[in-house]
Amino acid sequence: MTVLTKIQIHDLTALRHALHRRPEISGEEAETADRIAQELEALGADRIWRQLGGHGVAAEFAGAEEGPTVLLRCELDGLPILEISDLPYRSEVEGKGHLCGHDGHMVSLLGVATGLARRPAKGRVILLFQPAEETGAGAKAVIEDPRWPEIRPDVAFAYHNVPGRPLGEIGLRPGPGNCASRGMQILLEGKSSHAAAPEDGVSPGPAMAALMQALPGLGTGAIGEKDFALSTLTHAWLGEPTFGIAPGQGELRVTLRCMTDDRMEALVADAQALVDQHCADLSVDIAWHDIFLSVTNDAETTEMARKVALSQDRPVHEMPTPMRWSEDFGRIGGDGAQATMLYVGAGENHPQLHNPDYDFPDALIPIMTDMFLGIVDHILGRAQA
């Protein structure tokens, strides 16, 4: 069935468990990156780049003839969440866990590296192990690395496992696939005063109360509609926890989410206008965090993935709506590659991503190794054994 031997699957699974024990969060993936680079070296990669946009690692497997560059991308980072599990390989790092399955995504790409002992017939395959996906900083940093032009692909693929869908089902969606999102931090400054004389100060309280109602009200449409926008209040504080002081400072945090980058621009402008409208007597400082572009899946590369999935007898799910969650893979399509994200079922009753009891389903390792090698064969062909 699979191109991997039983021993290769056993070794890749053991490596996944080893990575799972030692999760590193966004921007701190030094040990993971080292381990990955060693594996790629052992698998005979033609060229390896390290420290790409932080701790990123990329490996090249080149064909004999000229041809396009096919990039396959996975993520290095775990999450600052305590894992709750009885697994023998549960996280050994207090408060951190591989609870998004990036350990499994990495090992799937190492499976591809194993298969590429037989090189593509033409062009080259780049395997990109990207840092800091969870914060939305990693793909941007990799693309801004001065060595990116040596790597820049013509086509790019990545996958994310999706709990709640049947195991091994390949979800596809040409066009918008993941929402754009960004965090809006609003710092408000007035003037504190004695609680006995609040009229001598300027409290951000009334403006905050108004904004806590008005900002979530910017949401429009439903997921799947072009107009879809969601504005979620995530955090608020006002003044000090005392009884003697009328507050002079406050902060709101809001996450904005849209299906397209254009709609996001309009939503950002609307949110800023609301803040201006309600905070005329305050000084306002707005900062933006965790900026994710939307993932827009290319029609042609999505069709290639569909053909390969069907040729491997994988069930294909034509997704009616995009994922609400964001993915910084959108940056790679935004950089000019024809890019497609695959949304691969992790099991219908599987714990959700970022839940403390989530664990990547190992059965996906050979499935996704085969899918990606099938895509490589479809685009580049493969040298004779």
Ligand SMILES: [Zn+2]
């Ligand atoms: Zn995640």
Ligand SMILES: [Zn+2]
């Ligand atoms: Zn993830």
